[in-house]
Amino acid sequence: MTVHPVEQQRAQQEIDQVIGSDRLPTFADRSSLPYVEALYREVLRWRPIAPLSVAHATDVDDVYKGYYIPKGSMVFANVWAISRDETKYPEPEEFRPERFFNEDGSLNDDAIGYVFGFGRRICPGQHMADLVVWLMITSVLAMFNISKDKDEDGNVIEVDASIDSFTDSYTSHSLPFKCAIAPRSQLAETLVRDTADVALQKLNA
Template identity: 45%
Template sequence: MSGAVILDIVYAFDVKPGDYRIELVEKAMAILNLIVDAGTHLVDLIPPLKYLPTWLPGAGFKHTAAEWKVLVDGMFNTPFEQFKATMEDGKAEECFSASVLSHGEDEDIDQIARNLAGSAYAAGSDTTVATLTIFVFALVLFPKAQVAAQAELDRVLDQQRLPDISDKDQLPHVTAIVLEVLRWRPAIPLGIPHRLTVDDEYNGYHIPAGSTVMGNAWAILHDETIYPDPDEFKPERYLNDNGSLRTDIPYPSETFGYGRRICSGRHFAHDILWLAIAHILTVFKIERPLNENGEEITPKAEFTPRFISVPKPFKCRFTPRFPGAKALIDISSNVSQD
């Protein structure tokens, strides 16, 4: 879903399930998730290793890197070249890349547009899926957290339609769940590794140039002085007693990075997550799996130790909440495929 939405926005591509461009992105993202894991590759810690000849024992990473480069370059180049061809034929629709190419005066505008578009779906596709998986897992572990939001959705929508972004102000409990998902288990718990270009000082610590630094989003978002019981999934922490959103609890922006390198698509990502979560909560009750005796099973709260951290495979049940739920799902599916 997320990859298709992003490709639509940046290139106006009408992407269907099984589209080769989505497969291309998925393969490249699997590689990128391996590349950015800090400390995984010795050459990241000892940069001069990149000058080793490929025939030398221990330099096999160079062969692997060359193979990976083909996939990652394809993710950036293939959709862009296809879009440029439609633009030159006068058939391109209005979209992000068309705007950049039409208004840019830089001689490197093609490269800039290609890198911007590629970065958009590289940064947004896997993280969105990961966060939605974390949302489902949270409700499997803490099923009562969905009750208030679903009552709110029923009051606003009367079980007659799916919510849209214009309903957001009337659905603070849904927003609170989104905020708590971002805080409870950030999809990138240690952020993207960065390297200092100059010496720096931070809180009395000297950090020499060349050091690898990582923003520990996990630690910040589990600060007990700000978020009591941080390991508990408690959307109500973001709500006042009257059900309105609190303004004294910080937005979990650390999930999206820091400073001038913070995710530029964070507002779009938040809205996509909000809509997806609101739609799921409208039509489904998320429940724990059952054993052979019909008794609920609570999965272990285990996550993968990767750059993008997601729950280890788990089972759950999606139960339609009311008789007309299936009709709403069918309508939504038909609209998304048109």
């Protein structure tokens, strides 16, 4: 969101209209927040956490689209290439939540489940991850503004969001960067602190 302030603001406007500012989002709000859903999907597509998914191995000789794959071959599903298919995702390096909407404004059926893998090696925590990551993103958007930070002289610190600013490994995540995170209001800060206190009490009970 540091480099996508317009998308952040639009998501926050939707959250404010649907939920208001006096409570945190819940799973029950998901179907009423289509733009937030589209933004969530675009986050997963734009920078998939496992660009090559999980390794598979053939237990028999196989042929796929004319390619002979011997038994015992290591096979990877190239999630990065799928997420960069320009016939499905025009200008794939652009961050565009709108790509997940139909012409009538409804969400399309591209739930980008491929980011969780395939077959027997699919992420066993897929459904939990889907719920938790969606709720985390929505809660942060509801309670905080994320923006570029400033140095000691008051100059804006630019953020590199190119692929070079992410790790190149089995799992991908951003390299360290500076940003400013601030509560959207005094009420938001109070809600977050009170919720954290309740959670700690339950954990320590």
